[in-house]
Amino acid sequence: MFITGFPAGLLACNCYVLAPRTGADAIVVDPGQRAMGPLRRILDDNHLTPAAVLLTHGHIDHIWSAQKVADMYGCPAFIHPEDRGMLTDPIKDFGRGFIGGLATSAFGALFREPKQLVELDKDGDKVELGGVTVTVDHTPGHTRGSVVFRVAQGPDEIAFTGDTLFRQSVGRTDLPGGSGRDLLGSIVNKLLVLDDDTVVLPGHGPRTTIGFERRHNPFLEGLSK
Numbered sequence: 001m002f003i004t005g006f007p008a009g010l011l012a013c014n015c016y017v018l019a020p021r022t023g024a025d026a027i028v029v030d031p032g033q034r035a036m037g038p039l040r041r042i043l044d045d046n047h048l049t050p051a052a053v054l055l056t057h058g059h060i061d062h063i064w065s066a067q068k069v070a071d072m073y074g075c076p077a078f079i080h081p082e083d084r085g086m087l088t089d090p091i092k093d094f095g096r097g098f099i100g101g102l103a104t105s106a107f108g109a110l111f112r113e114p115k116q117l118v119e120l121d122k123d124g125d126k127v128e129l130g131g132v133t134v135t136v137d138h139t140p141g142h143t144r145g146s147v148v149f150r151v152a153q154g155p156d157e158i159a160f161t162g163d164t165l166f167r168q169s170v171g172r173t174d175l176p177g178g179s180g181r182d183l184l185g186s187i188v189n190k191l192l193v194l195d196d197d198t199v200v201l202p203g204h205g206p207r208t209t210i211g212f213e214r215r216h217n218p219f220l221e222g223l224s225k
Helices: 036-045 066-073 081-087 101-108 180-191 210-216
Strands: 002-008 013-019 025-029 049-054 077-079 117-119 126-129 132-138 147-153 156-162 199-202
Touching (some): 002 036, 036 066, 049 066
Antiparallel strands (some): 013 025
């Protein structure tokens, strides 16, 4: 399987591209701010055509270029219904103090839903996209609609965890829709049940594995499933 990624934008959100092989249909995960340039180079250099855009959650640094990518390549974008509203108003719930009233209105006007949009409303559902089977796990905590995408790579598995789990850290829960209790529950019930060899590709920072986080993540100390 072909998998690559790069940090995009001021908040260095990891955008990933995966495909069964070069020259095939591809899946784009979390195309954030300023993702279009490097994304197009990866697609062109490897003769890939996006079949879907997958969004781990609705925060602006993860969805910034989603509509542009989906509509440019004529493919659907997938998001959990709890976070769908963020596609058109990504900072609505942050309030006037977050960025200022007029700025908030102008900022929100920049965003709209992709022409093709699919809601990921079934926890544990398997979606066939571009020759790749993607398992969708609903993992609320960072946002109400956070999800993890899992794909098989040979005998092992890869988990795109968004901002639920990082290398030696976990997602913040102090933003609107966040819940520390839900986040830890999601990690215990959806991630710590995976094999230690499962590769974790997070929304920010370097890759890791479930086994490494089980042993070395200070936020998960004493947690088990």
